[in-house]
Amino acid sequence: MTPQDRVHDAYARLARGERPEAWITLRAEEDVLADAAALEQRLAAGELLPLAGSLLAVKDNIDVAGLPTTAACPEYAYLPERSAPAVRRLVDAGALVLGKTNLDQFATGLVGTRSPYGAVRDVRDPARVSGGSSSGSAVVVALGIADLALGTDTAGSGRVPAAYQGVVGVKPTRGLVPTDGVVPACRSFDCVTVFARTLGDARQAMSIMSEPAGRPWPADAPLAAPPAPVVAVPDRDELVGMSGPWLDAFEQAAQALVKAGARLRPIRLAPFLAAAKLLYGGGFVAERYAAVGAFLDGHPATADPTVAGIITAARDVPAHVLVADTERLERLREQAMAEWGDADALLLPTAPVHPTIAQVAADPVGVNALVGTYTNFCNLFDLAAVAVPAGEVEGGHFGVQVIARGFADAVAADVAALILDEPAPAPPTGGLPLLVIG
Amino acid sequence: MTPQDRVHDAYARLARGERPEAWITLRAEEDVLADAAALEQRLAAGELLPLAGSLLAVKDNIDVAGLPTTAACPEYAYLPERSAPAVRRLVDAGALVLGKTNLDQFATGLVGTRSPYGAVRDVRDPARVSGGSSSGSAVVVALGIADLALGTDTAGSGRVPAAYQGVVGVKPTRGLVPTDGVVPACRSFDCVTVFARTLGDARQAMSIMSEPAGRPWPADAPLAAPPAPVVAVPDRDELVGMSGPWLDAFEQAAQALVKAGARLRPIRLAPFLAAAKLLYGGGFVAERYAAVGAFLDGHPATADPTVAGIITAARDVPAHVLVADTERLERLREQAMAEWGDADALLLPTAPVHPTIAQVAADPVGVNALVGTYTNFCNLFDLAAVAVPAGEVEGGHFGVQVIARGFADAVAADVAALILDEPAPAPPTGGLPLLVIG
Numbered sequence: 001m002t003p004q005d006r007v008h009d010a011y012a013r014l015a016r017g018e019r020p021e022a023w024i025t026l027r028a029e030e031d032v033l034a035d036a037a038a039l040e041q042r043l044a045a046g047e048l049l050p051l052a053g054s055l056l057a058v059k060d061n062i063d064v065a066g067l068p069t070t071a072a073c074p075e076y077a078y079l080p081e082r083s084a085p086a087v088r089r090l091v092d093a094g095a096l097v098l099g100k101t102n103l104d105q106f107a108t109g110l111v112g113t114r115s116p117y118g119a120v121r122d123v124r125d126p127a128r129v130s131g132g133s134s135s136g137s138a139v140v141v142a143l144g145i146a147d148l149a150l151g152t153d154t155a156g157s158g159r160v161p162a163a164y165q166g167v168v169g170v171k172p173t174r175g176l177v178p179t180d181g182v183v184p185a186c187r188s189f190d191c192v193t194v195f196a197r198t199l200g201d202a203r204q205a206m207s208i209m210s211e212p213a214g215r216p217w218p219a220d221a222p223l224a225a226p227p228a229p230v231v232a233v234p235d236r237d238e239l240v241g242m243s244g245p246w247l248d249a250f251e252q253a254a255q256a257l258v259k260a261g262a263r264l265r266p267i268r269l270a271p272f273l274a275a276a277k278l279l280y281g282g283g284f285v286a287e288r289y290a291a292v293g294a295f296l297d298g299h300p301a302t303a304d305p306t307v308a309g310i311i312t313a314a315r316d317v318p319a320h321v322l323v324a325d326t327e328r329l330e331r332l333r334e335q336a337m338a339e340w341g342d343a344d345a346l347l348l349p350t351a352p353v354h355p356t357i358a359q360v361a362a363d364p365v366g367v368n369a370l371v372g373t374y375t376n377f378c379n380l381f382d383l384a385a386v387a388v389p390a391g392e393v394e395g396g397h398f399g400v401q402v403i404a405r406g407f408a409d410a411v412a413a414d415v416a417a418l419i420l421d422e423p424a425p426a427p428p429t430g431g432l433p434l435l436v437i438g
Numbered sequence: 439m440t441p442q443d444r445v446h447d448a449y450a451r452l453a454r455g456e457r458p459e460a461w462i463t464l465r466a467e468e469d470v471l472a473d474a475a476a477l478e479q480r481l482a483a484g485e486l487l488p489l490a491g492s493l494l495a496v497k498d499n500i501d502v503a504g505l506p507t508t509a510a511c512p513e514y515a516y517l518p519e520r521s522a523p524a525v526r527r528l529v530d531a532g533a534l535v536l537g538k539t540n541l542d543q544f545a546t547g548l549v550g551t552r553s554p555y556g557a558v559r560d561v562r563d564p565a566r567v568s569g570g571s572s573s574g575s576a577v578v579v580a581l582g583i584a585d586l587a588l589g590t591d592t593a594g595s596g597r598v599p600a601a602y603q604g605v606v607g608v609k610p611t612r613g614l615v616p617t618d619g620v621v622p623a624c625r626s627f628d629c630v631t632v633f634a635r636t637l638g639d640a641r642q643a644m645s646i647m648s649e650p651a652g653r654p655w656p657a658d659a660p661l662a663a664p665p666a667p668v669v670a671v672p673d674r675d676e677l678v679g680m681s682g683p684w685l686d687a688f689e690q691a692a693q694a695l696v697k698a699g700a701r702l703r704p705i706r707l708a709p710f711l712a713a714a715k716l717l718y719g720g721g722f723v724a725e726r727y728a729a730v731g732a733f734l735d736g737h738p739a740t741a742d743p744t745v746a747g748i749i750t751a752a753r754d755v756p757a758h759v760l761v762a763d764t765e766r767l768e769r770l771r772e773q774a775m776a777e778w779g780d781a782d783a784l785l786l787p788t789a790p791v792h793p794t795i796a797q798v799a800a801d802p803v804g805v806n807a808l809v810g811t812y813t814n815f816c817n818l819f820d821l822a823a824v825a826v827p828a829g830e831v832e833g834g835h836f837g838v839q840v841i842a843r844g845f846a847d848a849v850a851a852d853v854a855a856l857i858l859d860e861p862a863p864a865p866p867t868g869g870l871p872l873l874v875i876g
Contacts, residue, residue, distance in 0.1 A: 187765070219657055286757030290765070293758060319724030319760040320731060320753065327625070327728070 003036035003053035021118030022136035026099040049094030057146035060100035063181035071183040072105040072115040075302040084181025101136025105304040107185035114304040131161030138165040151193040156375025158193025159387035163350035163399025169387040175215030184291040189379035221407040225414035232267035232343035241352035249398040253390040260418035271335035276376035283322030289314035306364040350399040382406040386416040441474035441491035459556030460574035464537035487532030495584040498538035501619035509621040510543040510553040513740040522619025539574025543742040545623035552742040569599030576603040589631040594813025596631025597825035601788035601837025607825040613653030622729040627817035659845040663852035670705035670781040679790035687836040691828040698856035709773035714814035721760030727752035744802040788837040820844040824854040
């Protein structure tokens with residue numbers, strides 16, 4: 001299929017109207033076709049474009065030149081002149097932007113329901129949430145409309161919806177992908193992520209987006225997992241909040257690793273779970289107020305009530321609490337990394353439950369906190385993670401995440417590949433060295 | 439002189455009673471003599487001790503096992519069981535601890551007057567302040583009683599008293615010397631420093647204290663200044679708050695660099711001076727509240743009123759202000775480093791004025807802020823600095839600081855040596871490799 005054929009195909013699918021709430025701004029088909037025609041000219045001229053014709057959706061807290069950035073708050077919207085580097089690099093490599101996707105407002109949430117553009121529903125079961133905050137991005141990839149979609153991940157927003165929608169979500173080490181042109185959620189911890197249907201596609205996009213990295217790679221960053229990686233896996237009784245079938249599904253994912261040659265060892269999660277609670281329960285939430293609090297104070301009627309409640313409550317958190325939490329986080333990180341020891345990676349469920357929209361409506365903050373149990377600590381501890389599908393449970397997708405140390409992104413992806421049993425990605429078309437891209 | 443002879447000599451000088459307010463805890467002579475006797479046995483047994491018999495004073499916010507740590511607040515005092523690593527490493531290398539020195543309470547101040555143990559006076563002119571907060575440490579080195587003295591430096595506390603007392607003060611890159619066993623002032627920015635009468639002695643002590651470093655050295659950390667270093671030097675009209683004779687003295691120091699082969703180039707100080715104001719004027723002061731605020735709330739009568747006023751006022755600073763200041767600091771750092779360009783070092787006066795005790799009493803906060811004009815930004819920007827004497831002005835010592843990028847500590851010291859025209863230090867006695875020490 002030529003790029004123009006792919007665009008035609010996507011808009012035919014869009015015309016069916018599946019999950020329309022996944023989009024905030026959809027480009028006119030003729031505009032995307034014009035981009036595709038230009039792309040075909042570049043290809044005809046001999047340009048090597050590793051993503052030629054890949055259809056890209058962009059979470060609507062990431063700037064795309066000429067399309068409004070709303071962060072799911074219409075009154076907040078602005079029209080950026082430049083695309084975020086993450087977007088620009090993918091487009092330079094041949095991706096075609098379809099539009100901007102729905103999200104939990106200001107990327108504050110893990111459910112996908114906190115948006116005036118509509119609660120984004122699960123692709124399989126419309127009674128369940130899509131997961132968030134990168135709700136629309138995960139859904140349009142799961143529907144097969146987009147090949148790649150950008151998300152962001154502070155508390156788990158690039159992983160939870162991947163798990164619920166049965167797609168791959170790659171959350172890089174903090175800072176590797178520049179966050180310029182991204183509406184900050186909790187600026188110290190925000191990451192740009194990517195969703196795809198295969199790990200190979202997600203890795204390729206991530207390598208393009210992180211070159212050059214926004215943060216220097218250390219000289220000892222591992223380039224691959226060792227042949228028989230040691231993977232830390234918590235016992236069943238460490239996994240709070242999960243039902244029996246979910247625990248069984250998790251154990252099956254761990255056994256898939258064993259079959260692929262990994263060595264498992266147990267790990268206690270207490271310091272990880274304690275840190276997870278710091279993200280919303282203490283001083284760090286003040287970063288959300290610093291980002292958009294003044295706007296919300298001035299536009300009280302425009303916000304999602306749950307989001308506004310969380311962010312404006314952070315106005316009065318004292319700075320010394322943030323300082324104390326920062327120190328506490330440092331101690332928890334030391335404890336957690338002592339638990340981690342010499343493991344190459346940590347295997348965890350991506351989320352402990354998959355709630356319905358009704359359950360979230362009944363307890364918006366409590367259910368959201370439960371959903372983030374296993375994702376919230378990741379950026380606080382400066383870790384990399386890859387969320388992959390791991391079978392089904394109770395008629396829905398089950399997902400796990402492989403977590404690695406900061407800058408060990410390749411280790412996380414290699415171990416995740418063992419669960420997927422996906423063939424190694426082919427070398428990029430035309431053998432284009434990645435450093436030339438973007 | 440044997441170590442015991444040196445101890446006898448120091449206690450004879452102490453008996454003269456010069457600047458007794460420089461000390462908070464002075465060890466009994468017989469205890470230090472016992473240490474000296476033990477040291478002589480180690481030397482007789484063939485141990486190689488590069489600091490054998492060096493007399494060491496320790497600022498009283500740094501733990502020495504068995505001596506109370508007061509931080510200049512008697513009610514805060516505790517008796518540490520272990521010495522701080524900085525102290526332990528020097529003692530292991532042969533230094534003999536004489537006692538603990540006076541300071542601006544909780545290391546909050548640059549003047550030396552904020553202590554219930556007495557305002558520490560300048561060695562030459564008792565009407566002037568010693569400088570602080572490491573007041574006693576600088577004074578006992580200037581008096582020739584101690585060979586080495588430890589200080590700390592958050593806003594300039596390891597440099598300002600060096601300038602006023604005509605000694606060398608080395609402030610390493612943040613984190614190179616562990617801050618365990620140090621009462622935090624503003625924890626993100628605190629550094630352990632050393633005072634000595636020669637740069638060679640100070641560098642030797644610093645290399646012992648920073649091995650192993652509390653923060654990993656990057657692979658590209660420079661080991662020396664280039665032969666003809668480029669030194670950024672502000673023009674006279676950039677130097678706010680200084681009188682004509684002080685400006686002349688500064689220009690003479692710059693000319694000394696030229697004579698020694700350095701190339702000067704101008705630099706604008708606006709982003710540096712703007713950052714300096716953030717240390718006390720915004721959110722960062724909440725770190726001081728986080729460190730000792732709860733203690734001060736519970737013991738309102740025990741604190742120095744100026745110190746308590748600064749710290750307890752930080753109780754109500756909102757966290758979002760700290761977040762915004764952190765982001766503002768990042769932007770100012772980018773601007774400052776753009777001004778810095780390819781310079782190897784930056785030459786600045788250590789302080790713009792040398793106030794009298796009466797001037798400080800009349801305006802404790804304002805005069806202190808003026809004193810810190812050229813030192814406050816250093817740790818905020820993660821820079822290294824070496825303060826050295828640079829002649830005299832108006833009957834007092836004049837001092838300059840050579841500032842280098844983080845981890846370019848050797849560059850700062852090498853450029854500072856050009857001003858001092860001090861011979862290169864001899865290799866350590868016995869040729870002991872430094873990595874064996876501590």
